[in-house]
Amino acid sequence: MQKKVLFFLFILSSFSLVSQKTFQKTVKLMGSRFDISVVEKDSIKATKFIDIAITEISRIEKIISSWDKNSETSQVNNNAGIKPIKVSTELFNLIKRAISISKLTDGAFDISYASMDRIWKFDGSMKTIPLKEKIQQSVIKVGFQNIILDEVKQTVFLKIKGMKIGFGAIGKGYAADKAKKLLISKGVKAGIINASGDMNTWGKQPNGKDWT
16 A cells, blocks of 8 residues: 555656746846746746746846946945945845955955946957056055945945946846745745856756756
8 A cells, every 4th residue: 555655656746747847038137148947837837937037136236237327336336435325235235245255355356346447348349458547546446445334324435436346246146046035935946047157056857857
């Protein structure tokens, strides 16, 4: 009897796995390609969950984008050397985390390197090397030590005018991780969020195997 029950459960489990499929959608978010995949039984549910992930990533983009003039990050950058800016708990904690990484890496990782984007262009548009004086002026604005956080008021202040912060190094990975956690909380058992190489996977493929 016990063997029959175990066999029945095995068949039921196998049928459940086979009846599921991987649904994927590719979108451009945060200036990069995002491949969002979920394992579900039908396309309606899968589409709903993928849209939830897209909405979450778009929400984060509105917070950390340095290209969106209305984002919290842009408000911080625009007031560099002028005044502290009150930010959301999410952005405050992300900046705090970035500073911690900067300390651990002795400044090798530094979100204030965004201050140099006005003279160094990595989009192929640069025709000449910047003048030495301009490089020196930009280097002065780089330094995580000049990012001042006020825990009580939850404000961020960039001490030097013209200084900027940017999340190009960790933004996509952070957004992918947040979207993954949200989908898990919604009951999605398996999926992949590939943020241009920043991979977040959970669960297993429809055939029961690990993601490869």
